[in-house]
Amino acid sequence: xxxxxxxxxxxxxxxxxxxxxxxxxxxxxxxxxxxxxxxxxxxxxxxxxxxxxxxxxxxxxxxxxxxxxxxxxxxxxxxxxxxxxxxxxxxxxxxxxxxxxxxxxxxxxxxxxxxxxxxxxxxxxxxxxxxxxxxxxxxxxxxxxxxxxxxxxxxxxxxxxxxxxxxxxxxxxxxxxxxxxxxxxxxxxxxxxxxxxxxxxxxxxxxxxxxxxxxxxxxxxxxxxxxxxxxxxxxxxxxxxxxxxxxxxxxxxxxxxxxxxxxxxxxxxxxxxxxxxxxxxxxxxxxxxxxxxxxxxxxxxxxxxxxxxxxxxxxxxxxxxxxxxxxxxxxxxxxxxxxxxxxxxxxxxxxxxxxxxxxxxxxxxxxxxxxxxxxxxxxxxxxxxxxxxxxxxxxxxxxxxxxxxxxxxxx
Amino acid sequence: xxxxxxxxxxxxxxxxxxxxxxxxxxxxxxxxxxxxxxxxxxxxxxxxxxxxxxxxxxxxxxxxxxxxxxxxxxxxxxxxxxxxxxxxxxxxxxxxxxxxxxxxxxxxxxxxxxxxxxxxxxxxxxxxxxxxxxxxxxxxxxxxxxxxxxxxxxxxxxxxxxxxxxxxxxxxxxxxxxxxxxxxxxxxxxxxxxxxxxxxxxxxxxxxxxxxxxxxxxxxxxxxxxxxxxxxxxxxxxxxxxxxxxxxxxxxxxxxxxxxxxxxxxxxxxxxxxxxxxxxxxxxxxxxxxxxxxxxxxxxxxxxxxxxxxxxxxxxxxxxxxxxxxxxxxxxxxxxxxxxxxxxxxxxxxxxxxxxxxxxxxxxxxxxxxxxxxxxxxxxxxxxxxxxxxxxxxxxxxxxxxxxxxxxxxxxxxxxxxxxxxxxxxxxxxxxxxxxxxxxxxxxxxxxxxxxxxxxxxxxxxxxxxxxxxxxxxxxxxx
Numbered sequence: 107x108x109x110x111x112x113x114x115x116x117x118x119x120x121x122x123x124x125x126x127x128x129x130x131x132x133x134x135x136x137x138x139x140x141x142x143x144x145x146x147x148x149x150x151x152x153x154x155x156x157x158x159x160x161x162x163x164x165x166x167x168x169x170x171x172x173x174x175x176x177x178x179x180x181x182x183x184x185x186x187x188x189x190x191x192x193x194x195x196x197x198x199x200x201x202x203x204x205x206x207x208x209x210x211x212x213x214x215x216x217x218x219x220x221x222x223x224x225x226x227x228x229x230x231x232x233x234x235x236x237x238x239x240x241x242x243x244x245x246x247x248x249x250x251x252x253x254x255x256x257x258x259x260x261x262x263x264x265x266x267x268x269x270x271x272x273x274x275x276x277x278x279x280x281x282x283x284x285x286x287x288x289x290x291x292x293x294x295x296x297x298x299x300x301x302x303x304x305x306x307x308x309x310x311x312x313x314x315x316x317x318x319x320x321x322x323x324x325x326x327x328x329x330x331x332x333x334x335x336x337x338x339x340x341x342x343x344x345x346x347x348x349x350x351x352x353x354x355x356x357x358x359x360x361x362x363x364x365x366x367x368x369x370x371x372x373x374x375x376x377x378x379x380x381x382x383x384x385x386x387x388x389x390x391x392x393x394x395x396x397x398x399x400x401x402x403x404x405x406x407x408x409x410x411x412x413x414x415x416x417x418x419x420x421x422x423x424x425x426x427x428x429x430x431x432x433x434x435x436x437x438x439x440x441x442x443x444x445x446x447x448x449x450x451x452x453x454x455x456x457x458x459x460x461x462x463x464x465x466x467x468x469x470x471x472x473x474x475x476x477x478x479x480x481x482x483x484x485x486x487x488x489x490x491x492x493x494x495x496x497x498x499x500x501x502x503x504x505x506x507x508x509x510x511x512x513x514x515x516x517x
Numbered sequence: 518x519x520x521x522x523x524x525x526x527x528x529x530x531x532x533x534x535x536x537x538x539x540x541x542x543x544x545x546x547x548x549x550x551x552x553x554x555x556x557x558x559x560x561x562x563x564x565x566x567x568x569x570x571x572x573x574x575x576x577x578x579x580x581x582x583x584x585x586x587x588x589x590x591x592x593x594x595x596x597x598x599x600x601x602x603x604x605x606x607x608x609x610x611x612x613x614x615x616x617x618x619x620x621x622x623x624x625x626x627x628x629x630x631x632x633x634x635x636x637x638x639x640x641x642x643x644x645x646x647x648x649x650x651x652x653x654x655x656x657x658x659x660x661x662x663x664x665x666x667x668x669x670x671x672x673x674x675x676x677x678x679x680x681x682x683x684x685x686x687x688x689x690x691x692x693x694x695x696x697x698x699x700x701x702x703x704x705x706x707x708x709x710x711x712x713x714x715x716x717x718x719x720x721x722x723x724x725x726x727x728x729x730x731x732x733x734x735x736x737x738x739x740x741x742x743x744x745x746x747x748x749x750x751x752x753x754x755x756x757x758x759x760x761x762x763x764x765x766x767x768x769x770x771x772x773x774x775x776x777x778x779x780x781x782x783x784x785x786x787x788x789x790x791x792x793x794x795x796x797x798x799x800x801x802x803x804x805x806x807x808x809x810x811x812x813x814x815x816x817x818x819x820x821x822x823x824x825x826x827x828x829x830x831x832x833x834x835x836x837x838x839x840x841x842x843x844x845x846x847x848x849x850x851x852x853x854x855x856x857x858x859x860x861x862x863x864x865x866x867x868x869x870x871x872x873x874x875x876x877x878x879x880x881x882x883x884x885x886x887x888x889x890x891x892x893x894x895x896x897x898x899x900x901x902x903x904x905x906x907x908x909x910x911x912x913x914x915x916x917x918x919x920x921x922x923x924x925x926x927x928x929x930x931x932x933x934x935x936x937x938x939x940x941x942x943x944x945x946x947x948x949x950x951x952x953x954x955x956x957x958x959x960x961x962x963x964x965x966x967x968x969x970x971x972x973x974x975x976x977x978x979x980x981x982x983x984x985x986x987x988x989x990x991x992x993x994x995x996x
Contacts, residue, residue, distance in 0.1 A: 113723050120727035138677035143697070147678040153642045154742065156753055158729040159761050161738025168728060176786050186786045187779035206717050207724075209657065209682060210646045245681070282822070291791055295813075295826065302825045302851040347891075351823050354891035355850070368732045368771040378772050381732055403891075458618035465613050472619035 110193050116203065118193040122173040122184050123219055125369070126276075126332060127362040129154075131165045131214035131249040133327035134271040144245025145208055148271065152214050152249065166217040166251060167207050171195055171233055175221030179278065179289035180376045181337045183369040184221045190371055194223075200236045201244070208248050215249025215271070216240070222255060230258035230266070237269035251327070256293075256300040263300075267307060272327035272359070275300050280348040284338040288375070301356040304329050308357070328359040335389060336382040337366040341413030343403075346392055350403045353396075363389045388415040395421055398453060399446045418508050423449040426486055427504050433486040434494050437468050449507070450482035482507055520565045521551040524598070527666040527690075529554065530590045537602050539567040542574045547606060552598035578608055581615045589629045591666045600625055636665045641674055643747050644686060647715040657684040660711035660750060668693055672700055687711050708750075718752040725753040731764035732771065805834045805919045808912070812885060818908035820886035820901070825850045830881025830916050838995050839879045839922040840864075841913065843931040843964055847896050850887035855880050860966035864928075867965065867981065871988035873995075879920055883935035884909045906935050917957065924995055925957060929964030948987055950994070960994065962987040 110118075131152030138147035154163035172194035173184040183190055195203075204216045218236060220229050233252055240246040251272040254263055266273060275297055279285050282294040304325075311324035331352060335345060349361045365381035372378045392415055395401040399422070406421050407413055409428040416424040426433065426449045435444055437459060445456045455476050462468060462476075470492035474480045485497045485507070497503065520540060524532040533552075540550060545568070586601050604622050608614045617623055646657035657679070668691040675686065676695055685694045687706035694701050739757075748754035802808035809829045815821060828845035831854055848858030856864050865875060884905055889896035901909075913935055917925065927933040933941040936959050937951060943963060951959045963984060971977040 113720055116720060116723050117727045120724050124728050124730050139680040140677055143681040145679055145681050147674075149674075149677075153638065155642050156725065156751065157739040157743040158725065159736055159739050159757055159764065160730045160733040161735030161742075162730075162733070163742065164725070164728060167724065169724075176790055178783070178787070178791075187783040189777050189780045203720070207721065209679070210648070210715060210717055210721070211644050211659070211679075212717075212721050298825045299853070302853075306851050350891040354889075354894060354896045355825065355847075357894060365733075367730060368768060370771055371774070372771070372776050374776040380768075380772075383733060383735075397893075461616045462618055465616060468619070475619045475621070475624055 112195075112199050112203070115193040115195055115199070116169070118191050119170045119173060119195060120168070121370075122170045122190070122221075123168045123217075125183060125364060125367060126168065126217070126219060126253070127162075127364040128251070128274065128330055128332060128360070129163055129165045129168060129217065130272075130330070130360065131251075133359055134249055135323060135326035137247045139245070139247050142245040142247065144247060145205070146215075146247030148214075148247065148249050155211065155213055165214045166249065167204055167213045167215070168217040169195070169200070169203075169219075171200065171218060171220035171229065171236070172223055173221045174223045176224075177222060177289065177291050179292065180373040181288055181334055181366055181369075183371075185373065187373065188369075188371045197232055197236050197239065201239050204240060204248075205244060205246065208246070213248075215251070217251040217253075219253035220255070226255040226257035227259050227262060230255045230262045234262055234265045234269070237266065241269045249327075254300065254304070256297045260303070263304065264307070267304075267311075267325045268323070270325060270327075272330060273304060273325050274330045274332070275304070276332045277301075277348070277352065278333060279338060280333050280335075280340045280345045281338070284340060288337060301329065301331070301352070301358075305356045329356065330358055330360040330362065331356075332362040332364055334366050335363045335386055336379070337376060341407075342385070342389060342392070342415045343407035343413035345389060346396070346403045346407060349393055350396060361393060363393070384417050385415070388417060388421060392421045400443050401425070401447075419504070420449075422447070423482070423507060427507075430498050433498055434488045435486065436488045437473065438463060438489065448483060448486045450477055450479060450486075519549050519551065520545060520567070521553060522565075522567070522598075524552070524554045527554050527593075528591050528669060530587050533586075533590060533598055533601065536567055537605050538576055539570055541602070541605050541609065542570045542576060543568045544606075547599055547603045550599070550602060552595075552602075576609070577612075578605065579612075579615055582608065585615075585626055585630050588633045588670075589626060591633050591670055592629045593665045594629060597629060600629070633665050633667065636663050637667050637671050639663075639747065640667060640671050643743075643751060644675075645715075645750065645752060646679075646682075646684060647712045648717070649712050655683070657682055658712050659684070659686045660706075660708050661686055661688050662746075662750065663688055663690075666690060669702060672702075676700060714752070722753055722756055726756055726760060729760055731760070731767035734761065734764045734768075736761060802915065805916065808915050808919065812912050815885065815912070817911060818886075818905045820884070820888050820905055823889070824886040826853050827885050828853055828855055828882065828887070829885060829912075830879055831855055832875075832879030832881075833877065834879075834920055836877060836879035836920055837923045838873075838877075838926060838991065839881065839917060839920060839924075840926045840928060841932040841936060842880070842882045842928050843966075844882050844884035844901055845887045846898055846966075847887065847889070850896075855882055859969055860964065863965040863968055863981070867985050868988050870985055871992050873988060873992050879916070879922070881913065881916055883913060883932045885912055901931060903934070906931060910935055923958070924960055924991065926960045926962060926991055928962055929967070932964070933959070933961055947983075948990060958994075960987075960991055962991075 134148035136149055139145050152165050154165045156164040158164060174192050174194060175184045175186055178186045207213045218233055220233060222229050237250050237252060250270045252266050252270045254266060254273045254275045256275055277297055278289050278292060285292055285294045308325055352358050352361055363386050365383050365386040367381040368378045392406050395406060396403055405425060409424055415421055435448060442456060442460060445451055446453065458476055459468060467490050469490040473483065473489055477483055485494045485503060522536040589597050589601060600622060604626060614620060615623060640661055640663050644659045644661045646659045649656045649658055668688055672693045683696050685692060687710055690705045692703045692706050799807060802811055812827045812829050815827055828849050842856065845855060846858045849855055868875060884901040888899045888901050890899055925936060927936050930943050933943060941961065943961060946961050947963060949961055951961065953959060965984065968977055968980045968984060971980055
């Protein structure tokens with residue numbers, strides 16, 4: 107193999123990394139370069155420095171250390187049987203690329219993942235070394251997200267946690283059966299235990315130490331995971347119940363859903379289809395309802411016998427249409443947890459309504475000014491100057507609130 | 518009387534505050550004030566002296582207003598001063614006005630603030646530094662076109678982030694420079710004053726083109742977050758039209774291409790690493806250690822699906838007493854060890870008081886996987902049902918078979934049911950021994966988590982005493 111330039115490697119190893127959905131650079135501890143006179147800062151919420159025409163934000167330099175891999179996961183562009191071009195960065199190349207990009211304000215930091223070469227520990231050790239050089243040798247204070255290799259030794263994960271803002275371990279697919287079928291060499295049990303260990307390590311470190319009363323800095327951005335949606339036959343109900351289990355069990359900051367997407371040189375096992383982008387979007391909405399709107403997983407998926415989310419309307423509207431007996435709600439009296447269930451009312455708007463309510467009654471005009479779109483809200487509420495009367499019972503309510511079918515801009 | 522106030526610059530918040538305070542205390546109507554900035558070229562406007570504040574008059578405004586006003590003063594809308602003044606006047610009558618999010622002026626304020634904050638955010642995102650090297654010294658220069666007067670306000674962010682660099686950001690209205698020690702502000706500039714291209718741009722463009730997934734084209738989503746007005750100063754934006762044009766055929770190409778033969782190195786990897794079938798534990802366990810390994814892959818009931826791992830018993834095979842609990846909890850499931858959570862702590866404390874050494878005990882559970890219901894960030898314990906208890910007896914029986922203890926302590930109803938094969942009223946029978954048909958003596962007591970669930974402190978303490986008495990009895994029974 108002829109020697110590849112850094113640029114050629116970057117082309118291969120960015121292409122190889124793009125199927126990882128996570129790009130978040132938030133949740134890091136506050137940090138800056140004022141004292142170190144190096145570069146870099148993290149201030150809570152991350153910044154998206156660019157957007158690709160796929161609508162995804164580019165916040166981090168998201169690359170693989172190498173796309174050589176001993177695993178043969180059917181859905182993955184880097185599986186060992188794939189004929190894609192292979193490349194491998196040196197530790198130095200990744201460090202320099204990160205610093206060069208950061209200094210030009212192209213990025214918030216580095217998201218480093220890797221195919222597994224030879225042994226999990228050898229690969230993980232190189233990733234940790236990159237993080238160490240950035241943090242220690244270059245006094246770099248920007249964001250670092252490392253994708254942990256589940257089989258890597260405890261000691262390496264421990265070191266990774268000292269340098270990284272976030273660690274993640276992909277569960278790959280929503281069910282164990284899916285993993286066995288499509289990623290036969292991966293062990294869901296090992297992945298679960300790795301996430302469990304990471305949780306307990308993060309919790310241990312967040313206890314103030316006896317001597318200094320200071321908390322050690324250990325993965326301040328917590329852990330996250332990703333699962334591929336649409337590569338196997340798992341229903342949305344099962345996907346969301348896996349998510350609920352992961353959030354509760356391992357205290358994950360985020361579960362990412364990645365619509366299975368065509369890859370160059372696909373496997374014969376998985377016939378390629380257009381990525382189910384709307385399904386992915388609905389899953390994120392449902393995930394949000396579980397985490398911030400007080401919905402239970404079962405409520406969200408109870409509406410349909412096939413266990414799938416409605417693709418035409420968002421999950422909150424779908425729930426409201428199926429539970430019309432709860433409505434209309436009086437916006438001047440209903441408690442917060444119920445107002446959060448009104449289609450079209452977000453958490454911010456609800457909090458503003460509650461603040462106004464303490465001083466004066468809410469009229470329908472007030473709501474018109476507070477909500478982005480009042481049309482969706484109206485059938486479900488009573489306000490001064492407004493009652494939906496029989497609107498709620500109308501047969502065609504769903505049709506009226508369903509946005510006209512739009513040509514999806516996929517192809 | 519009409520007043521004309523001249524502020525020293527577009528972002529002169531202090532000047533506005535001084536003037537607004539004096540005018541509002543005199544109840545001057547908003548319509549009677551003309552607001553100008555020193556940079557306006559209005560020769561006909563003569564500044565009017567401000568009225569003196571009435572004696573003893575005070576004005577209090579909520580912090581929320583000050584915060585918003587400081588942001589909104591940076592907006593480019595010339596009406597912002599008047600809007601802020603209107604709100605200030607209105608707050609004299611309605612002190613809680615800022616809470617009325619539906620008030621038209623409060624909304625207008627929020628919209629302006631949002632626009633300024635967005636501009637600040639986008640500047641942090643889209644400034645692109647170009648490296649300029651004069652000999653040994655490197656500097657970084659950027660050209661940016663903000664919508665509002667945000668350069669001064671935003672400069673500290675760039676200092677915090679790029680403290681170790683020497684940099685300059687040029688904008689049409691102001692420029693800012695950091696020399697590693699000090700910030701300085703200067704006049705506006707033009708794009709021609711900024712260096713053109715950076716050597717790293719080629720790498721960055723390579724990254725941009727390759728991180729894009731043509732199968733997920735969503736141009737509107739991109740433009741919503743990265744409006745076209747920014748594109749002319751973003752090196753990567755020149756690639757966008759071609760990426761969009763080529764996306765459809767690139768995606769179709771991936772879909773239509775037939776799967777190829779596996780890569781040449783694939784067979785070698787398969788042979789070297791994955792050809793040996795995974796080593797399965799023997800069907801018939803010859804020791805407690807083998808039994809433990811078998812149990813790791815237990816599928817005798819569906820509880821494994823949601824749990825992290827099998828939590829097997831722990832302790833020496835030579836143990837004379839075996840303690841049996843109900844099932845692992847959240848902490849045990851994470852750690853893979855029995856009795857390490859809150860109930861385990863109570864257990865440890867009490868047996869220590871009773872003089873029993875945990876190291877000499879074998880501690881296990883009737884059910885080896887954690888049964889729970891996820892609720893937000895917690896997992897709520899659920900009682901295992903009779904079928905699950907029965908399925909898991911397979912393991913408990915074998916554990917007891919290897920250890921052959923003198924005494925088994927059943928803690929709680931589930932353990933008793935598993936050990937005795939039938940439901941037992943624990944509260945009535947605690948402290949007693951039931952001898953099984955096979956001669957094994959089973960001592961009955963409560964589960965230590967029962968103590969933790971008693972809300973009333975005195976009652977919980979009394980229950981703990983009873984549990985301690987039970988443990989003391991166990992100590993005696995074991996000799």
